[in-house]
Amino acid sequence: MLSLLRPLLAVCWYTLLLLLPGGQCWIRRYNNGFHYQDISNGNGNGEIYFNGxxxxxxxxxxxxxxxxxxxxxxxxxxxxxxxxxxxxxxxxxxxxxxxxxxxxxxxxxxxxxxxxxxxxxxxxxxxxxxxxxxxxxxxxxxxxxxxxxxxxxxxxxxxxxxxxxxxxxxxxxxxxxxxRGVVFPYHSPKGRYRFNFFGAQQACQDQDATLATFEQLFTAWEEGLDWCNAGWLADGTVHYPITMPRDGCGGVDLAPGVRSYGQRHGFLHSYDAFCFSASIKGSIYFLKHPTNLNFTEAVQACAVDGSQIAKVGQLYAAWRLLGFDRCDAGWLADGSVRYPITKVRANCGPPEPGVRSFGFPPMYLKFGVYCYR
CATH class of the missing domain: 2.60.40.10 (Immunoglobulins)
Structure with missing residues (x-):
């Protein structure tokens, strides 16, 4: 029986070895910042041992x-x-x-x-x-x-x-x-379907988030996310998640799922965005202030308190990952007014947890404010 420990003739690999006159082989050294000696683990004489x-x-x-x-x-x-x-x-x-x-x-x-x-x-x-x-x-x-x-x-x-x-x-x-994080739908203050792909990327970044991946959106759908407006994802595709089929959202005869528009043109097509936000380093809080504030006053009040006005992604992360619950509408950095509910109760919106939204009201109207420190 042939021994497994036997010398084999070295093969002149075209990427590693050059054939010299006389049939000899020369190993061309590969430089990647590290020094190699005897890269073949052989005997140094042009022979490589196969030992099983x-x-x-x-x-x-x-x-x-x-x-x-x-x-x-x-x-x-x-x-x-x-x-x-x-x-x-x-x-x-x-x-x-x-x-x-x-x-x-x-x-x-x-x-x-x-x-x-x-x-x-x-x-x-x-x-x-x-x-x-x-x-x-x-x-x-x-x-x-x-x-x-x-x-x-x-x-x-x-x-x-x-x-x-x-x-x-x-x-x-x-x-x-x-x-670990949370997916949330986001649209422009100017209205629905105003973002091309690159605008959607920037909009999520502005809210301390990033465009969600399909896997993240799919997980959010499995956890109950239902949204009847199509939004960009990180790979340049457009989708929307439906848990309750209905007219205008693919129809009542179509099973629940993540609807797909497929790959869209990054410059020419416009949709909303699905953003992904993860945990934050600081803390979100509702500022105790003697009066309600317009948007400009809200920004200043957070600054006076040693903080800055919170972003949408920060509020969603605090709600989902930290259980932040507050039944008071407050300004956020993008000019929207929202509030987070984890414990459903009367006079605090729909009968399920979520971040409630008042949209983008005129900035002279007065509400509370959520600050980030």
Missing amino acids: IRLHVESPLPSVSASRGSSVTLPCHYHYEPEVATPRRTRVKWSWLPSQTIAAPASPEALARETEVMVAMGNRQRSYGNFRGRVRLRRSAPGDMSLVINELQLNDTGRYRCEVIDGLEDESVTVELEL
């Missing part, structure tokens, strides 16, 4: 959820079968595909759009872009390449890929990162 060892990369969790501003660990572990007696040269690379660009299953085109988060080899590591200074490897045990992300931001959601490279072999696993 296989690299395995795994994650015990396909998805992880966390709160905005917190830290999260995306698990990734590698090992060899059978186990090796001595350490081998390995390199790990974490990359990220934002939620708005994810299309399942992952395609080669999607992989090409992945953004590097960090690379590490031995004790050396380097992080990139917006992740610089916020990420590290956990390394709690041999083979642990789990990624720790600090100060989670709204746009950190998406698919993260952990790729472990051993010589010419590499294996990878993906982990989805989701933020």
